[in-house]
Amino acid sequence: MDGKRVCDERGEIKKGPWKAEEDEVLINHVNKNGPREWSSIRSKGLLQRTGKSCRLRWVNKLRPNLKHGVKFSAEEERTVIELQAQIGNKWARIATYLPGRTDNDVKNFWSSRQKRLARILQTQTPPPKSQKNSSESHVLHDVPALETPKLSSSTEEESLSKTQSCLSSYIDHSATIRMVSLPELFNPNSLHLLQLGFTTTEKKPCSDSQFQLCFPQIPQLQSDNLLFLESQELVGGLRDPDFLDVFEGHFNRYELGDAQIPTVLPSFGPENFQNGGGVGENGNPLTPDSFSDDFPMDMFDQVEPLPSPSEW
DNA sequence: AATTCTGACAACCGCTCTGTG
DNA sequence: ACACAGAGCGGTTGTCAGAAT
Numbered sequence: 001m002d003g004k005r006v007c008d009e010r011g012e013i014k015k016g017p018w019k020a021e022e023d024e025v026l027i028n029h030v031n032k033n034g035p036r037e038w039s040s041i042r043s044k045g046l047l048q049r050t051g052k053s054c055r056l057r058w059v060n061k062l063r064p065n066l067k068h069g070v071k072f073s074a075e076e077e078r079t080v081i082e083l084q085a086q087i088g089n090k091w092a093r094i095a096t097y098l099p100g101r102t103d104n105d106v107k108n109f110w111s112s113r114q115k116r117l118a119r120i121l122q123t124q125t126p127p128p129k130s131q132k133n134s135s136e137s138h139v140l141h142d143v144p145a146l147e148t149p150k151l152s153s154s155t156e157e158e159s160l161s162k163t164q165s166c167l168s169s170y171i172d173h174s175a176t177i178r179m180v181s182l183p184e185l186f187n188p189n190s191l192h193l194l195q196l197g198f199t200t201t202e203k204k205p206c207s208d209s210q211f212q213l214c215f216p217q218i219p220q221l222q223s224d225n226l227l228f229l230e231s232q233e234l235v236g237g238l239r240d241p242d243f244l245d246v247f248e249g250h251f252n253r254y255e256l257g258d259a260q261i262p263t264v265l266p267s268f269g270p271e272n273f274q275n276g277g278g279v280g281e282n283g284n285p286l287t288p289d290s291f292s293d294d295f296p297m298d299m300f301d302q303v304e305p306l307p308s309p310s311e312w
Numbered sequence: 313a314a315t316t317c318t319g320a321c322a323a324c325c326g327c328t329c330t331g332t333g
Numbered sequence: 334a335c336a337c338a339g340a341g342c343g344g345t346t347g348t349c350a351g352a353a354t
């Protein structure tokens with residue numbers, strides 16, 4: 001493909017995929033001038049590309065030490081998930097914590113992930129509300145079984161399995177807590193809620209100084225992070241009596257019996273993985289990294305509480 | 313084998329931010 | 334204080350290869 005061509009008052013602007021020759025010109029420019037003066041590339045007649053396009057090409061593709069064709073590792077995924085929960089869709093910022101990754105990489109990763117999750121959840125279409133009595137408690141074993149969800153990969157299958165152990169874990173810790181349902185967490189139209197706290201973060205993102213407080217260390221899971229949930233409008237959703245709809249398939253599938261979903265999620269820190277939360281194949285307690293693939297893992301990711309407004 | 317679906321990636325667009333005169 | 338240009342960012346769309354049907 002030769003790329004689309006668009007005219008402006010100064011001549012043609014080339015768009016579309018870059019050719020090797022163009023890359024070479026761009027690299028030469030950067031070698032001479034550094035990664036700046038992008039507009040001069042065109043004004044000097046070196047390339048028929050906008051400065052913007054040149055910069056993007058350099059940043060996303062030609063810059064040294066980029067990880068091309070390397071899938072995100074579990075650790076990178078975890079980092080993205082946690083940072084996204086902390087600071088929202090600040091891809092460029094998040095990318096600075098992932099050597100060799102660009103903001104575009106992170107953004108694409110997140111977007112793919114969201115699409116995948118949405119698709120998984122869409123297979124969990126809840127039964128019409130009329131089929132159940134919304135006033136009664138959502139005791140899981142009473143819920144009619146749904147079709148086994150169609151999974152697009154064995155990885156997702158594994159993830160759901162991991163979710164089951166995950167859920168079992170905190171269910172064990174919450175026997176006396178009032179039952180709520182969780183459909184919003186799995187509603188494809190409310191995917192932001194999967195990110196437990198994103199919305200608030202986005203409404204009031206950390207300032208630079210706060211960011212420095214939060215990072216560069218990736219926050220560790222903390223038991224009191226659940227308070228964060230309480231601060232969200234999400235809580236409204238959690239208290240919605242229809243909350244379990246989409247969960248039902250999973251619970252039935254994994255025979256969670258009388259389990260109830262707590263209003264307040266218990267700690268998911270390492271200690272809980274040891275105490276009934278599951279132990280990895282090697283005998284080590286399961287950590288968030290053990291849940292590296294796909295959505296179930298971050299469903300319960302703990303996020304560092306944002307500073308209270310008074311601390312801002 | 314053909315078609316459809318999906319994920320990964322590349323690139324563009326519009327907007328905002330920042331520096332400069 | 335203001336206008337302007339360049340740089341940067343985030344959202345979105347298009348393309349393509351591989352997997353699934």
